[in-house]
Amino acid sequence: xxxxxxxxxxxxxxxxxxxxxxxxxxxxxxxxxxxxxxxxxxxxxxxxxxxxxxxxxxxxxxxxxxxxxxxxxxxxxxxxxxxxxxxxxxxxxxxxxxxxxxxxxxxxxxxxxxxxxxxxxxxxxxxxxxxxxxxxxxxxxxxxxxxxxxxxxxxxxxxxxxxxxxxxxxxxxxxxxxxxxxxxxxxxxxxxxxxxxxxxx
Amino acid sequence: xxxxxxxxxxxxxxxxxxxxxxxxxxxxxxxxxxxxxxxxxxxxxxxxxxxxxxxxxxxxxxxxxxxxxxxxxxxxxxxxxxxxxxxxxxxxxxxxxxxxxxxxxxxxxxxxxxxxxxxxxxxxxxxxxxxxxxxxxxxxxxxxxxxxxxxxxxxxxxxxxxxxxxxxxxxxxxxxxxxxxxxxxxxxxxxxxxxxxxxxxxxxxxxxxxxxxxxxxxxxxxxxxxxxxxxxxxxxxxxxxxxxxxxxxxxxxxxxxxxxxxxxxxxxxxxxxxxxxxxxxxxxxxxxxxxxxxxxxxxxxxxxxxxxxxxxxxxxxxxxxxxxxxxxxxxxxxxxxxxxxxxxxxxxxxxxx
Numbered sequence: 001x002x003x004x005x006x007x008x009x010x011x012x013x014x015x016x017x018x019x020x021x022x023x024x025x026x027x028x029x030x031x032x033x034x035x036x037x038x039x040x041x042x043x044x045x046x047x048x049x050x051x052x053x054x055x056x057x058x059x060x061x062x063x064x065x066x067x068x069x070x071x072x073x074x075x076x077x078x079x080x081x082x083x084x085x086x087x088x089x090x091x092x093x094x095x096x097x098x099x100x101x102x103x104x105x106x107x108x109x110x111x112x113x114x115x116x117x118x119x120x121x122x123x124x125x126x127x128x129x130x131x132x133x134x135x136x137x138x139x140x141x142x143x144x145x146x147x148x149x150x151x152x153x154x155x156x157x158x159x160x161x162x163x164x165x166x167x168x169x170x171x172x173x174x175x176x177x178x179x180x181x182x183x184x185x186x187x188x189x190x191x192x193x194x195x196x197x198x199x200x201x
Numbered sequence: 202x203x204x205x206x207x208x209x210x211x212x213x214x215x216x217x218x219x220x221x222x223x224x225x226x227x228x229x230x231x232x233x234x235x236x237x238x239x240x241x242x243x244x245x246x247x248x249x250x251x252x253x254x255x256x257x258x259x260x261x262x263x264x265x266x267x268x269x270x271x272x273x274x275x276x277x278x279x280x281x282x283x284x285x286x287x288x289x290x291x292x293x294x295x296x297x298x299x300x301x302x303x304x305x306x307x308x309x310x311x312x313x314x315x316x317x318x319x320x321x322x323x324x325x326x327x328x329x330x331x332x333x334x335x336x337x338x339x340x341x342x343x344x345x346x347x348x349x350x351x352x353x354x355x356x357x358x359x360x361x362x363x364x365x366x367x368x369x370x371x372x373x374x375x376x377x378x379x380x381x382x383x384x385x386x387x388x389x390x391x392x393x394x395x396x397x398x399x400x401x402x403x404x405x406x407x408x409x410x411x412x413x414x415x416x417x418x419x420x421x422x423x424x425x426x427x428x429x430x431x432x433x434x435x436x437x438x439x440x441x442x443x444x445x446x447x448x449x450x451x452x453x454x455x456x457x458x459x460x461x462x463x464x465x466x467x468x469x470x471x472x473x474x475x476x477x478x479x480x481x482x483x484x485x486x487x488x489x490x491x492x493x494x495x496x497x498x499x500x501x502x503x504x505x506x507x508x509x510x511x512x513x514x515x516x517x518x519x520x521x522x523x524x525x526x527x528x529x530x531x532x533x534x535x536x537x538x539x540x541x542x543x544x545x546x547x548x549x550x551x552x553x554x
Binding site for chain 2: 017020021024025028029032033041043044046047049050051053054057058084140143144145147149150165168169172173175176
């Protein structure tokens, strides 16, 4: 039986505007969050989502069926952002004469920060995240916050599964080295503590 | 699999362990609970792993303003020509019939008048982009051209550009244009270029036609200015019975104003007029004369300088472009002068000793 995602996607491919708008509305928030993490530029992110969906609509006759919409959109969004950043850099390259890196910046700002942390914990976690590479941060975020499995992350980031596993593994290792044990224990608070206690009893 | 060899990190990156953290009452959850009760020696490591996975899962989502989703959905509909709902379609049709009738009537009023009345907005469906005060937006147009809109500005374009028509946009406020070149390299003459490779900006009585280039247009009440960074631009001004044309060179500033409607041209440092797109102004041995000109052109300030010695100085440094006050403050400090601002009137005075 096809998934509800697959059915919705097929309705969109058949040219049904309602289905297309439903996809836009259902995924806008997470695409916006993903785009901001990649660019930290709100306008650029909005434009990329617009371009992405305009392209989808125009090319719907050439698109194939998908089982899951979210990873497909994330992958396309990443392409869109990378292309836009590259184009921007090419333009600035023409103006200035120094070389630039063609790399997506995966911002550590404010991301991966649990809500109920004190300012000090917040700072410490940010600093720890700042020590990761862009790719490690992105893989960890897609894994834990967006909840993708390794296979999907490898599709989105265009790397093989083993590389993704390595990125997450190295990232976690670094993260744990930078965080002290008391810090880790401090993370254990409120509902988290309760849930945890219930599990271990 | 032998989980007794698992380190904290191994637990963290294990997808089945992650599923357990997500939901204790799942297949994976029940498995790990059973396993942990059989292996109490691994409890300390599993504890740490659990806390870390839980902490990472609870990241704060980016805030999304309530108006954004409907606004962006509308923008998408406009771009793709998707009607929002049926009733609205009918209203639009009626409106179009009405505007059509009005246009015919206007035509009948007289050919002379008709010639003056260039369209003030694109016919048919339009896409409109606006910025609030102090907000900047970067837009990519259907042809790949990029426009950076400064605060308090509006850009209107046809919702779709056909390959056969010129690319036209309507601007109020300020915008920096990077226009994609569509003409074959051999076509260098703007006037003679076929309509479909031209890009035309309509702003405050001026038509700015280009093939592909970078330039800044500032159209505020009272005056409109075009500054060319690179390439070639043809500026046209249509008045009651006259038509004025001017071909700009890089570094040119062309202006028309209520006080002096005829096109005037002077040479400026174009970077000063596009720096706002970077959110800062950069001065590098910039003569005060240029700075004073910038204050007038970009911020609409009337500057009065009592001591000619001030005008002979140069400035070095960077300031954010948020408000002119920041710039004035920085100037007062670095030149060691006194700056008095009264509305749009600014006086530069030698520091009193």
